[in-house]
Amino acid sequence: MNNPRLRWLEVGVRAPVTDNEASVLVDKLVQVCGRSVLEHDGWLYAYFEEPDELSGFIERLRSRVSSAIGNEEIHVVTRWQANEDWSEKWKRGLGSKRITDTIVVRPSWVQFHPEPDDIVIVIDPGMAFGTAEHGTTRGSLRLLESALKVNDRILDVGSGTGILAIAAAALGASEAIAVEGDPPSFEALRENVERNGVSSRVQCIEEWADTHSLQRMGPVDGIVANLQSGVLSPLLPAFRNTLIQDGWLIMSGILSIEWPCFLEDTSAKGFRCVEVDHDTEWTSGLFRIV
Secondary structure: OOOOOOEEEEEEEEEEHHHHHHHHHHHHHHHOOOOOOOOEEEEEEEEEEOOOOOOHHHHHHHHHHHHOOOOOOOOOEEEEEEEHHHHHHHOOOOOOOOOOOOEEEOOOOOOOOOOOOEEEEOOOOOOOOOOOOHHHHHHHHHHHHOOOOOOOEEEEEOOOOHHHHHHHHHHHOEEEEEEOHHHHHHHHHHHHHHOOOOOOOOOOOOOOOOHHHHHHHEEEEEEEOOOOOOHHHHHHHHHEEEEEEEEEEEEEHHHHEHHHHHHHHHHOOEEEEEEEEEEEEEEEEEEEOO
């Protein structure tokens, strides 16, 4: 749609949750809307681009939130916010973020004067998941800088905004294959790849990753997957078969309380953890094949 956006959909969500479930609820809303979530008087407020069909959108959102916290007692309220009333306030709350000594992530409207060795990635938060606002993305970027070698060929599974594939290309990967099955996220992925000038080294593939598709794209030197732990675990055998023997695997999206059990699962599937990154309640890990 080429016309300027006139309004945003504000969605308020409330559910009877424990402290841990509340963290999961916040992160699910961030993942779905790609923007910061506000808390006020026990309600969480997220902001969305105007959907094509409101009732269906709300039901899908309710279902995803319910599945994330294992609770069907979800209360949802909605109202419209004028673009000029909200978007500029939201933008003022976001700025450039230095993730490592060299990696900086900034929105397109923020000016930044880089140091000579800086890698600056331009990502506008939107409907796709994957911005420097989230601990799983920051952890993945730090581990990626540690693991990736120049001329590595890598897979970014569930690429979202494409931030990790873009970072891989900027760090010297010969090819980064960004796999994303969600159409709005795939559109954001392609736009961000073009905006950051890495189209020649980032291949965008619109499909949901599974065992067969991953192995078809291999072999690769490295895989980065910032997904939920329940999605990561079933893919572990495919990850192993897609990597070269001395390849590396970065996995993020694991709550710290889930980490011990997740680590046991990875060990049973033939991986050993060689580096760990903690960011808020999230844990990310760099793995090698045993």
